[in-house]
Amino acid sequence: xxxxxxxxxxxxxxxxxxxxxxxxxxxxxxxxxxxxxxxxxxxxxxxxxxxxxxxxxxxxxxxxxxxxxxxxxxxxxxxxxxxxxxxxxxxxxxxxxxxxxxxxxxxxxxxxxxxxxxx
Numbered sequence: 311x312x313x314x315x316x317x318x319x320x321x322x323x324x325x326x327x328x329x330x331x332x333x334x335x336x337x338x339x340x341x342x343x344x345x346x347x348x349x350x351x352x353x354x355x356x357x358x359x360x361x362x363x364x365x366x367x368x369x370x371x372x373x374x375x376x377x378x379x380x381x382x383x384x385x386x387x388x389x390x391x392x393x394x395x396x397x398x399x400x401x402x403x404x405x406x407x408x409x410x411x412x413x414x415x416x417x418x419x420x421x422x423x424x425x426x427x428x429x
């Protein structure tokens with residue numbers, strides 16, 4: 311894998327980690343404004359999704375580091391790289407979906423904290 315491709319994958323991974331953090335912060339702010347039972351149930355569900363994303367992103371980070379250490383372009387290597395790229399694309403979609411779910415969270419009037427997903 312070229313150095314540029316590795317850097318691109320690492321940037322995407324770091325961006326997705328940051329986006330997940332921003333969404334968690336957005337949820338924390340919303341919880342300060344609405345503590346109704348109904349909202350707490352919704353917040354708990356969102357928090358579970360954020361935690362699952364954290365775990366998946368950590369695994370992808372590990373996979374990317376392992377891929378960095380390989381200096382092969384063999385079939386196994388290419389399959390791992392394609393799998394990682396596919397996983398990153400799925401995570402990008404998942405975080406985009408979560409951002410949509412968080413769009414209507416109560417807020418204090420400030421703009422939602424989000425960079426917006428690239429590409």
